[in-house]
Amino acid sequence: MLVFAKENLVILAVPKTGTTAISAALAPRAAMVLRGPSSMKHAHMRRYHRFLRPFVENSIGHAPEIMAIVREPVDWLGSWYRYRSRAALHGHENSTANISFDAFVLEYCKGKPAPFATVGSQSKFVRRNDGEIGVDHLFRYEAQDEIAAFLEKRLNTRLDLAQKNVSPRMALTLSADVAARLREKHKDEFDIWQRAQS
Template identity: 40%
Template sequence: MIAAPKYGFVVLAVPKSGSTALEAAFARHAQLVTSGPHSLKHVGAEGFERDIAPLLDQHGYARADYETCALVRDPVSWMSSWWRYRSRPGIVGTSTYTGDMSFDEFVGRVAAGEIELPSQSSYVNRADGTPGVDRLYRYEDLDECLAWLRACLGPKKARKTELRQRNVSPDRAHETSAATRDLVEQTYAADLALHRDVATGRLAGD
């Protein structure tokens, strides 16, 4: 999470949606950055409103002074990124390693509940399923999110926010069959609906 209420924004870090690269680009302008552990780096919308917003308010940043934003990704692309990320050599032999399984097997095991992979919507929605962030952008439209963040900073500071790839998943080619795509979309139906809503502009700010 990158909290820069001084400049009017907070970026909630949905896993595997470019959050590490955004942190590297904007952290210098933030009043609060949570890089770890996972529960802090990837605090969801409800956790932010419950725990972090009151803290910012105590330090002079009222909730009305800033907007929260997050990026969401096509569920198949998102799961592929997880599968590739968990195949990195540094975690061979651990329970999360996926280098010894195909993408189809990974998807099947996630769908069966054998591998836990919290949905993107669980990070950005409230418990009742409604959006819990002020602005949502598609991962594929990262440039739009960057343009808004840079506008918040102003032209002088925005010049120093070069975005570079960070925490990149290993390159690992695979074909996604129609059956596998269907299984992903059934398993993460809420994420698929969210991604499509953002694409139509229903939830993507102004």
């Protein structure tokens, strides 16, 4: 998470949406950078609202605008699946090395998924406790040009993003019946992506 006091902006770091690269590029300009642990780096809207907002608002004297990025849900899950297939996780309960992408997504659709498919929710990440979206500027991950243009204008800087924390490359396909189940069980994930700026 990044806080820009003068520019009146907080960037929430939704996992697997390229925010590590944004943080690497913009951290030197930020008034506050939360790098870790994960619960701080990836503080969701509810955690920000409850714990961090009072400190930020008292420090800069007003409520800053909030930005976040969300990714097309199948692509987002694919990134998690590939990330958890890396050799460093082999033998760990989070590893997807010996699991098909269909099996991973089906597990994600369960009420209490196994650890390897416990990856959270983009929709819940950007919502306050009352269920309302708490983000002022919500972008699609796929709209990299728009994200860069917004940040360059808002922060009055040139943004040069180098890829960071990249998942291993592999071709993934999701069967039609599993894709349909995902849309049925996680309609809110697709809805939040549709509402984001493209």
